[in-house]
Amino acid sequence: xxxxxxxxxxxxxxxxxxxxxxxxxxxxxxxxxxxxxxxxxxxxxxxxxxxxxxxxxxxxxxxxxxxxxxxxxxxxxxxxxxxxxxxxxxxxxxxxxxxxxxxxxxxxxxxxxxxxxxxxxxxxxxxxxxxxxxxxxxxxxxxxxxxxxxxxxxxxxxxxxxxxxxxxxxxxxxxxxxxxxxxxxxxxxxxxxxxxxxxxxxxxxxx
Amino acid sequence: xxxxxxxxxxxxxxxxxxxxxxxxxxxxxxxxxxxxxxxxxxxxxxxxxxxxxxxxxxxxxxxxxxxxxxxxxxxxxxxxxxxxxxxxxxxxxxxxxxxxxxxxxxxxxxxxxxxxxxxxxxxxxxxxxxxxxxxxxxxxxxxxxxxxxxxxxxxxxxxxxxxxxxxxxxxxxxxxxxxxxxxxxxxxxxxxxxxxxxxxxxxxxxxxxxxxxxxxxxxxxxxxxxxxxxxxx
Numbered sequence: 001x002x003x004x005x006x007x008x009x010x011x012x013x014x015x016x017x018x019x020x021x022x023x024x025x026x027x028x029x030x031x032x033x034x035x036x037x038x039x040x041x042x043x044x045x046x047x048x049x050x051x052x053x054x055x056x057x058x059x060x061x062x063x064x065x066x067x068x069x070x071x072x073x074x075x076x077x078x079x080x081x082x083x084x085x086x087x088x089x090x091x092x093x094x095x096x097x098x099x100x101x102x103x104x105x106x107x108x109x110x111x112x113x114x115x116x117x118x119x120x121x122x123x124x125x126x127x128x129x130x131x132x133x134x135x136x137x138x139x140x141x142x143x144x145x146x147x148x149x150x151x152x153x154x155x156x157x158x159x160x161x162x163x164x165x166x167x168x169x170x171x172x173x174x175x176x177x178x179x180x181x182x183x184x185x186x187x188x189x190x191x192x193x194x195x196x197x198x199x200x201x202x203x204x205x206x207x
Numbered sequence: 208x209x210x211x212x213x214x215x216x217x218x219x220x221x222x223x224x225x226x227x228x229x230x231x232x233x234x235x236x237x238x239x240x241x242x243x244x245x246x247x248x249x250x251x252x253x254x255x256x257x258x259x260x261x262x263x264x265x266x267x268x269x270x271x272x273x274x275x276x277x278x279x280x281x282x283x284x285x286x287x288x289x290x291x292x293x294x295x296x297x298x299x300x301x302x303x304x305x306x307x308x309x310x311x312x313x314x315x316x317x318x319x320x321x322x323x324x325x326x327x328x329x330x331x332x333x334x335x336x337x338x339x340x341x342x343x344x345x346x347x348x349x350x351x352x353x354x355x356x357x358x359x360x361x362x363x364x365x366x367x368x369x370x371x372x373x374x375x376x377x378x379x380x381x382x383x384x385x386x387x388x389x390x391x392x393x394x395x396x397x398x399x400x401x402x403x404x405x406x407x408x409x410x411x412x413x414x415x416x417x418x419x420x421x422x423x424x425x426x427x428x429x430x431x432x433x434x435x436x437x438x439x440x
Contacts, residue, residue, distance in 0.1 A: 067439030
Protein backbone atom coordinates (compact mmCIF):
# COMPACT_ATOMS: atom_id res chain seq x y z
CA UNK A 1 0.00 0.00 0.00
CA UNK A 2 2.82 2.35 0.93
CA UNK A 3 4.62 1.63 -2.31
CA UNK A 4 1.40 2.27 -4.28
CA UNK A 5 0.93 5.59 -2.53
CA UNK A 6 4.54 6.40 -3.14
CA UNK A 7 4.27 5.55 -6.83
CA UNK A 8 1.12 7.65 -7.14
CA UNK A 9 2.77 10.61 -5.43
CA UNK A 10 5.81 10.41 -7.67
CA UNK A 11 3.62 10.14 -10.78
CA UNK A 12 1.54 13.09 -9.66
CA UNK A 13 4.58 15.27 -9.08
CA UNK A 14 6.10 14.31 -12.44
CA UNK A 15 2.81 14.91 -14.30
CA UNK A 16 2.30 18.24 -12.59
CA UNK A 17 5.84 19.28 -13.39
CA UNK A 18 5.43 18.41 -17.04
CA UNK A 19 2.10 20.20 -17.26
CA UNK A 20 3.44 23.32 -15.59
CA UNK A 21 6.79 23.39 -17.32
CA UNK A 22 5.77 22.37 -20.81
CA UNK A 23 3.90 25.45 -21.99
CA UNK A 24 6.55 27.84 -20.64
CA UNK A 25 9.28 26.13 -22.59
CA UNK A 26 7.21 26.02 -25.75
CA UNK A 27 5.56 29.41 -25.43
CA UNK A 28 4.64 30.84 -28.78
CA UNK A 29 1.66 32.85 -29.87
CA UNK A 30 0.41 33.39 -33.38
CA UNK A 31 -0.60 37.00 -32.84
CA UNK A 32 1.92 38.49 -35.28
CA UNK A 33 1.51 35.71 -37.80
CA UNK A 34 -2.27 35.92 -37.72
CA UNK A 35 -2.82 39.65 -37.46
CA UNK A 36 0.13 41.76 -38.49
CA UNK A 37 1.23 42.99 -41.89
CA UNK A 38 4.21 44.53 -43.63
CA UNK A 39 2.38 47.30 -45.44
CA UNK A 40 4.55 50.24 -46.43
CA UNK A 41 4.17 53.34 -44.27
CA UNK A 42 2.48 56.45 -45.59
CA UNK A 43 4.82 59.45 -45.78
CA UNK A 44 3.39 62.55 -44.23
CA UNK A 45 4.57 66.14 -44.48
CA UNK A 46 3.27 67.17 -41.09
CA UNK A 47 2.43 65.54 -37.75
CA UNK A 48 1.41 66.98 -34.42
CA UNK A 49 1.91 66.00 -30.82
CA UNK A 50 -1.83 65.63 -30.41
CA UNK A 51 -1.89 63.27 -33.37
CA UNK A 52 0.79 61.17 -31.73
CA UNK A 53 -1.27 61.03 -28.54
CA UNK A 54 -4.04 59.47 -30.59
CA UNK A 55 -1.60 56.93 -32.04
CA UNK A 56 -0.25 56.11 -28.62
CA UNK A 57 -3.61 55.71 -26.94
CA UNK A 58 -4.64 53.04 -29.41
CA UNK A 59 -1.88 50.90 -27.95
CA UNK A 60 -3.00 51.51 -24.38
CA UNK A 61 -4.01 48.34 -22.53
CA UNK A 62 -2.48 46.21 -25.29
CA UNK A 63 0.45 43.87 -24.76
CA UNK A 64 4.20 44.13 -24.76
CA UNK A 65 6.46 42.21 -27.11
CA UNK A 66 10.27 42.29 -26.99
CA UNK A 67 11.33 43.55 -30.43
CA UNK A 68 7.67 43.92 -31.36
CA UNK A 69 5.59 46.68 -32.88
CA UNK A 70 2.15 45.41 -33.81
CA UNK A 71 -1.06 45.70 -31.84
CA UNK A 72 -4.80 45.84 -32.26
CA UNK A 73 -7.13 48.10 -30.29
CA UNK A 74 -9.27 45.72 -28.24
CA UNK A 75 -7.84 46.79 -24.86
CA UNK A 76 -6.71 43.25 -24.10
CA UNK A 77 -3.23 41.78 -24.10
CA UNK A 78 -3.74 39.01 -26.64
CA UNK A 79 -0.50 37.29 -25.69
CA UNK A 80 -0.16 37.57 -21.93
CA UNK A 81 2.76 36.13 -20.02
CA UNK A 82 5.33 36.01 -22.82
CA UNK A 83 8.78 34.99 -21.62
CA UNK A 84 10.77 38.22 -21.23
CA UNK A 85 13.49 39.31 -23.66
CA UNK A 86 12.43 36.75 -26.21
CA UNK A 87 11.81 38.24 -29.62
CA UNK A 88 10.50 35.03 -31.14
CA UNK A 89 7.35 34.64 -29.07
CA UNK A 90 5.22 36.31 -31.74
CA UNK A 91 3.07 38.26 -29.34
CA UNK A 92 1.09 41.48 -29.38
CA UNK A 93 2.50 44.91 -28.66
CA UNK A 94 5.61 46.97 -29.01
CA UNK A 95 8.55 47.16 -26.68
CA UNK A 96 9.50 50.54 -25.25
CA UNK A 97 11.64 51.70 -28.15
CA UNK A 98 9.47 50.14 -30.87
CA UNK A 99 6.42 51.82 -29.37
CA UNK A 100 8.19 55.21 -29.31
CA UNK A 101 9.43 54.80 -32.88
CA UNK A 102 5.94 54.13 -34.13
CA UNK A 103 4.25 56.86 -32.11
CA UNK A 104 6.88 59.37 -33.23
CA UNK A 105 6.25 58.15 -36.78
CA UNK A 106 9.84 57.78 -37.80
CA UNK A 107 11.66 56.21 -40.73
CA UNK A 108 13.53 52.93 -40.71
CA UNK A 109 16.37 54.84 -42.33
CA UNK A 110 18.30 56.55 -39.54
CA UNK A 111 19.35 59.38 -41.88
CA UNK A 112 15.74 60.28 -42.65
CA UNK A 113 14.00 62.71 -40.28
CA UNK A 114 10.70 62.60 -42.21
CA UNK A 115 7.29 61.50 -40.90
CA UNK A 116 5.84 58.08 -41.67
CA UNK A 117 2.41 56.87 -40.62
CA UNK A 118 2.62 53.23 -39.62
CA UNK A 119 -0.54 51.17 -39.41
CA UNK A 120 -1.46 49.85 -35.99
CA UNK A 121 -1.12 46.28 -37.24
CA UNK A 122 2.08 46.95 -39.15
CA UNK A 123 4.76 44.82 -37.50
CA UNK A 124 7.71 47.19 -37.23
CA UNK A 125 10.20 47.98 -34.50
CA UNK A 126 12.52 50.51 -36.09
CA UNK A 127 16.28 50.85 -35.85
CA UNK A 128 16.64 52.34 -32.38
CA UNK A 129 17.02 50.78 -28.94
CA UNK A 130 16.41 52.77 -25.78
CA UNK A 131 20.11 53.62 -25.47
CA UNK A 132 20.04 55.10 -28.97
CA UNK A 133 17.09 57.31 -28.11
CA UNK A 134 18.81 58.37 -24.90
CA UNK A 135 21.79 59.54 -26.93
CA UNK A 136 19.64 61.27 -29.54
CA UNK A 137 20.75 58.87 -32.29
CA UNK A 138 19.19 59.17 -35.72
CA UNK A 139 18.24 62.19 -37.77
CA UNK A 140 14.83 62.78 -36.12
CA UNK A 141 15.98 62.56 -32.51
CA UNK A 142 17.83 65.01 -30.28
CA UNK A 143 18.68 65.11 -26.61
CA UNK A 144 16.84 67.85 -24.79
CA UNK A 145 16.90 69.52 -21.38
CA UNK A 146 14.62 67.58 -19.04
CA UNK A 147 13.23 70.77 -17.55
CA UNK A 148 11.99 71.88 -20.98
CA UNK A 149 10.28 68.66 -22.03
CA UNK A 150 6.63 68.89 -23.01
CA UNK A 151 3.86 66.50 -24.05
CA UNK A 152 5.05 63.56 -26.14
CA UNK A 153 8.72 64.28 -25.62
CA UNK A 154 10.42 61.32 -23.99
CA UNK A 155 12.60 60.34 -21.09
CA UNK A 156 15.10 57.60 -21.82
CA UNK A 157 17.81 55.67 -20.06
CA UNK A 158 20.02 52.88 -21.38
CA UNK A 159 17.34 50.23 -20.86
CA UNK A 160 14.01 52.03 -21.22
CA UNK A 161 12.11 54.90 -22.80
CA UNK A 162 8.68 56.38 -22.10
CA UNK A 163 6.85 59.39 -23.53
CA UNK A 164 5.31 62.20 -21.52
CA UNK A 165 1.54 61.95 -21.73
CA UNK A 166 1.07 64.81 -19.28
CA UNK A 167 3.32 66.58 -16.77
CA UNK A 168 1.98 66.61 -13.19
CA UNK A 169 2.10 69.73 -10.97
CA UNK A 170 4.29 67.95 -8.43
CA UNK A 171 7.11 67.42 -10.94
CA UNK A 172 6.25 63.85 -11.80
CA UNK A 173 4.84 62.90 -15.18
CA UNK A 174 2.17 60.67 -16.55
CA UNK A 175 4.22 58.49 -18.86
CA UNK A 176 2.80 56.42 -21.68
CA UNK A 177 5.09 53.48 -22.23
CA UNK A 178 5.43 49.86 -23.20
CA UNK A 179 6.71 48.75 -19.85
CA UNK A 180 7.25 45.01 -19.95
CA UNK A 181 5.67 41.61 -20.46
CA UNK A 182 4.06 41.72 -17.05
CA UNK A 183 2.66 45.20 -17.49
CA UNK A 184 1.84 45.75 -21.16
CA UNK A 185 1.38 49.26 -22.52
CA UNK A 186 -0.31 51.91 -20.41
CA UNK A 187 -0.03 55.27 -18.64
CA UNK A 188 1.62 55.44 -15.24
CA UNK A 189 2.81 58.25 -12.99
CA UNK A 190 6.61 58.18 -13.00
CA UNK A 191 9.52 60.12 -11.54
CA UNK A 192 11.77 59.66 -14.55
CA UNK A 193 12.34 63.41 -14.90
CA UNK A 194 14.00 63.51 -11.50
CA UNK A 195 16.00 60.33 -12.06
CA UNK A 196 19.60 61.03 -13.11
CA UNK A 197 19.76 57.87 -15.20
CA UNK A 198 17.12 59.31 -17.54
CA UNK A 199 17.82 61.90 -20.24
CA UNK A 200 15.40 64.06 -22.18
CA UNK A 201 14.75 63.21 -25.83
CA UNK A 202 12.75 65.07 -28.44
CA UNK A 203 11.47 64.06 -31.84
CA UNK A 204 12.23 67.05 -34.05
CA UNK A 205 10.13 68.75 -36.70
CA UNK A 206 6.63 68.63 -35.27
CA UNK A 207 4.38 71.14 -33.59
CA UNK B 208 49.42 30.61 -46.22
CA UNK B 209 46.02 31.69 -47.41
CA UNK B 210 44.13 29.14 -49.45
CA UNK B 211 42.03 30.16 -52.41
CA UNK B 212 38.40 29.01 -52.49
CA UNK B 213 36.58 27.84 -55.60
CA UNK B 214 35.02 31.23 -56.23
CA UNK B 215 38.38 32.94 -56.05
CA UNK B 216 40.09 30.38 -58.25
CA UNK B 217 37.43 30.96 -60.91
CA UNK B 218 37.90 34.67 -60.56
CA UNK B 219 41.66 34.38 -60.91
CA UNK B 220 41.38 32.18 -63.98
CA UNK B 221 39.01 34.62 -65.62
CA UNK B 222 41.36 37.47 -64.88
CA UNK B 223 44.27 35.60 -66.41
CA UNK B 224 42.21 34.80 -69.48
CA UNK B 225 41.53 38.43 -70.21
CA UNK B 226 44.98 39.86 -69.52
CA UNK B 227 45.45 42.82 -71.79
CA UNK B 228 41.76 43.49 -72.15
CA UNK B 229 40.35 46.62 -70.61
CA UNK B 230 37.28 45.16 -68.93
CA UNK B 231 37.92 43.20 -65.71
CA UNK B 232 36.38 39.76 -65.42
CA UNK B 233 35.44 40.17 -61.77
CA UNK B 234 34.03 43.01 -59.83
CA UNK B 235 37.26 43.98 -58.15
CA UNK B 236 35.70 46.98 -56.46
CA UNK B 237 33.34 44.68 -54.60
CA UNK B 238 36.03 42.24 -53.67
CA UNK B 239 39.04 44.28 -52.75
CA UNK B 240 40.77 42.89 -49.71
CA UNK B 241 41.16 45.70 -47.16
CA UNK B 242 44.67 46.87 -46.38
CA UNK B 243 43.92 48.90 -43.26
CA UNK B 244 41.56 48.81 -40.31
CA UNK B 245 39.19 51.64 -39.57
CA UNK B 246 41.82 53.54 -37.57
CA UNK B 247 44.41 53.28 -40.34
CA UNK B 248 46.34 50.38 -38.79
CA UNK B 249 47.78 48.07 -41.48
CA UNK B 250 45.87 44.81 -41.72
CA UNK B 251 47.35 41.65 -40.23
CA UNK B 252 46.27 38.12 -40.99
CA UNK B 253 45.09 35.68 -38.35
CA UNK B 254 48.11 34.08 -36.63
CA UNK B 255 46.91 30.57 -37.43
CA UNK B 256 45.23 28.99 -40.41
CA UNK B 257 41.52 28.85 -39.69
CA UNK B 258 39.91 25.60 -40.72
CA UNK B 259 37.55 25.96 -43.64
CA UNK B 260 38.17 29.65 -44.29
CA UNK B 261 38.87 30.24 -47.98
CA UNK B 262 38.94 34.03 -47.87
CA UNK B 263 41.92 36.14 -46.82
CA UNK B 264 41.72 36.76 -43.09
CA UNK B 265 41.84 40.15 -41.40
CA UNK B 266 42.63 40.16 -37.69
CA UNK B 267 40.80 42.91 -35.85
CA UNK B 268 42.62 44.66 -33.02
CA UNK B 269 41.50 44.32 -29.44
CA UNK B 270 42.59 46.18 -26.31
CA UNK B 271 41.60 45.32 -22.77
CA UNK B 272 41.67 48.21 -20.29
CA UNK B 273 41.51 47.90 -16.52
CA UNK B 274 39.13 50.32 -14.82
CA UNK B 275 38.41 51.94 -18.15
CA UNK B 276 36.17 54.65 -16.82
CA UNK B 277 39.11 56.37 -15.18
CA UNK B 278 41.29 56.39 -18.29
CA UNK B 279 40.47 59.72 -19.90
CA UNK B 280 41.15 59.95 -23.58
CA UNK B 281 40.29 56.34 -24.24
CA UNK B 282 37.41 55.11 -26.36
CA UNK B 283 36.04 53.42 -23.24
CA UNK B 284 35.91 56.67 -21.32
CA UNK B 285 34.33 58.46 -24.29
CA UNK B 286 31.62 55.82 -24.39
CA UNK B 287 31.02 55.76 -20.65
CA UNK B 288 30.97 59.52 -20.19
CA UNK B 289 29.15 60.29 -23.40
CA UNK B 290 26.53 57.80 -24.45
CA UNK B 291 26.12 56.10 -21.10
CA UNK B 292 26.39 58.93 -18.64
CA UNK B 293 24.73 57.79 -15.45
CA UNK B 294 26.01 54.21 -15.59
CA UNK B 295 28.93 52.98 -13.52
CA UNK B 296 31.43 50.58 -15.05
CA UNK B 297 33.54 48.03 -13.23
CA UNK B 298 36.25 45.66 -14.34
CA UNK B 299 37.96 45.62 -17.69
CA UNK B 300 36.57 47.17 -20.85
CA UNK B 301 37.21 45.78 -24.30
CA UNK B 302 37.96 48.07 -27.24
CA UNK B 303 37.87 46.59 -30.74
CA UNK B 304 38.70 48.00 -34.17
CA UNK B 305 37.74 46.22 -37.37
CA UNK B 306 37.91 47.08 -41.04
CA UNK B 307 34.96 49.46 -40.89
CA UNK B 308 33.82 49.20 -37.30
CA UNK B 309 34.85 50.12 -33.80
CA UNK B 310 33.24 49.06 -30.53
CA UNK B 311 33.60 49.29 -26.79
CA UNK B 312 32.17 46.78 -24.32
CA UNK B 313 31.91 47.66 -20.62
CA UNK B 314 30.49 45.85 -17.63
CA UNK B 315 28.11 47.63 -15.26
CA UNK B 316 29.35 47.82 -11.67
CA UNK B 317 26.04 46.49 -10.36
CA UNK B 318 26.55 43.31 -12.37
CA UNK B 319 23.13 43.73 -13.95
CA UNK B 320 24.34 44.20 -17.47
CA UNK B 321 26.94 45.04 -20.05
CA UNK B 322 26.88 48.08 -22.26
CA UNK B 323 28.86 49.73 -24.96
CA UNK B 324 29.16 51.94 -28.00
CA UNK B 325 29.47 51.26 -31.72
CA UNK B 326 31.19 53.33 -34.37
CA UNK B 327 31.66 53.19 -38.12
CA UNK B 328 32.93 55.34 -40.97
CA UNK B 329 29.43 56.40 -41.94
CA UNK B 330 27.50 59.61 -41.43
CA UNK B 331 25.86 60.59 -38.16
CA UNK B 332 24.34 63.65 -36.62
CA UNK B 333 26.58 66.47 -35.47
CA UNK B 334 29.78 64.46 -36.04
CA UNK B 335 29.21 62.56 -32.83
CA UNK B 336 31.86 60.19 -31.54
CA UNK B 337 29.55 57.17 -31.66
CA UNK B 338 26.75 56.17 -33.99
CA UNK B 339 25.23 53.43 -31.84
CA UNK B 340 24.90 52.49 -28.21
CA UNK B 341 23.72 49.36 -26.54
CA UNK B 342 22.85 47.81 -23.20
CA UNK B 343 22.24 44.14 -22.46
CA UNK B 344 20.77 42.69 -19.28
CA UNK B 345 22.68 39.71 -17.92
CA UNK B 346 20.82 36.66 -16.64
CA UNK B 347 23.11 34.38 -14.66
CA UNK B 348 26.00 36.12 -16.37
CA UNK B 349 24.72 35.64 -19.89
CA UNK B 350 22.74 37.63 -22.42
CA UNK B 351 19.37 36.43 -23.61
CA UNK B 352 19.53 38.71 -26.61
CA UNK B 353 22.55 39.57 -28.80
CA UNK B 354 21.56 43.27 -28.71
CA UNK B 355 21.54 44.00 -32.41
CA UNK B 356 22.20 47.59 -33.43
CA UNK B 357 21.69 48.80 -37.00
CA UNK B 358 22.06 52.49 -36.26
CA UNK B 359 25.52 52.74 -37.86
CA UNK B 360 26.32 52.89 -41.55
CA UNK B 361 29.31 52.48 -43.81
CA UNK B 362 30.83 55.46 -45.59
CA UNK B 363 28.48 54.88 -48.53
CA UNK B 364 25.46 54.70 -46.18
CA UNK B 365 25.04 50.90 -46.21
CA UNK B 366 23.50 49.69 -42.96
CA UNK B 367 25.78 47.82 -40.59
CA UNK B 368 24.82 45.32 -37.92
CA UNK B 369 26.58 45.02 -34.58
CA UNK B 370 25.83 42.08 -32.26
CA UNK B 371 27.35 40.57 -29.18
CA UNK B 372 28.47 36.98 -29.57
CA UNK B 373 28.98 34.73 -26.54
CA UNK B 374 31.44 32.14 -27.82
CA UNK B 375 31.84 28.64 -26.45
CA UNK B 376 34.47 27.96 -23.76
CA UNK B 377 37.08 26.61 -26.17
CA UNK B 378 36.75 29.36 -28.76
CA UNK B 379 39.74 31.67 -29.29
CA UNK B 380 38.53 33.33 -32.47
CA UNK B 381 35.13 34.41 -33.75
CA UNK B 382 34.99 34.87 -37.52
CA UNK B 383 32.53 36.83 -39.64
CA UNK B 384 32.82 36.35 -43.39
CA UNK B 385 32.59 39.51 -45.46
CA UNK B 386 32.42 39.62 -49.28
CA UNK B 387 36.20 39.84 -49.78
CA UNK B 388 37.67 38.76 -46.47
CA UNK B 389 37.04 36.96 -43.21
CA UNK B 390 37.09 39.30 -40.22
CA UNK B 391 38.63 37.63 -37.18
CA UNK B 392 37.93 38.67 -33.58
CA UNK B 393 39.94 37.36 -30.66
CA UNK B 394 38.04 36.23 -27.57
CA UNK B 395 39.35 38.12 -24.53
CA UNK B 396 38.58 38.87 -20.90
CA UNK B 397 35.63 36.50 -20.76
CA UNK B 398 33.61 39.20 -22.45
CA UNK B 399 31.01 38.83 -25.19
CA UNK B 400 32.54 39.69 -28.55
CA UNK B 401 30.99 42.66 -30.36
CA UNK B 402 31.17 41.84 -34.07
CA UNK B 403 30.07 43.89 -37.06
CA UNK B 404 28.92 43.06 -40.56
CA UNK B 405 27.27 44.58 -43.59
CA UNK B 406 26.02 41.21 -44.81
CA UNK B 407 22.56 39.95 -43.92
CA UNK B 408 21.22 43.26 -42.63
CA UNK B 409 17.50 43.75 -43.22
CA UNK B 410 16.76 47.41 -42.49
CA UNK B 411 13.03 47.13 -43.21
CA UNK B 412 12.62 44.38 -40.69
CA UNK B 413 15.11 45.85 -38.19
CA UNK B 414 16.79 42.45 -38.27
CA UNK B 415 20.06 40.80 -39.23
CA UNK B 416 21.34 37.32 -39.92
CA UNK B 417 25.00 36.96 -39.06
CA UNK B 418 26.96 33.91 -40.19
CA UNK B 419 29.51 33.08 -37.53
CA UNK B 420 32.30 30.60 -36.98
CA UNK B 421 34.15 29.88 -33.78
CA UNK B 422 37.69 28.50 -33.90
CA UNK B 423 40.04 27.09 -31.28
CA UNK B 424 43.54 28.43 -30.64
CA UNK B 425 44.99 26.02 -33.22
CA UNK B 426 42.51 27.24 -35.83
CA UNK B 427 40.26 24.19 -35.64
CA UNK B 428 36.61 24.86 -36.30
CA UNK B 429 34.53 24.59 -33.14
CA UNK B 430 31.17 25.76 -34.30
CA UNK B 431 29.50 27.27 -37.36
CA UNK B 432 26.09 28.86 -37.08
CA UNK B 433 23.77 31.65 -38.09
CA UNK B 434 22.75 34.19 -35.47
CA UNK B 435 19.33 35.71 -36.09
CA UNK B 436 18.83 38.98 -34.28
CA UNK B 437 16.26 41.75 -34.14
CA UNK B 438 16.49 45.30 -32.78
CA UNK B 439 14.78 45.17 -29.39
CA UNK B 440 14.23 47.01 -26.20
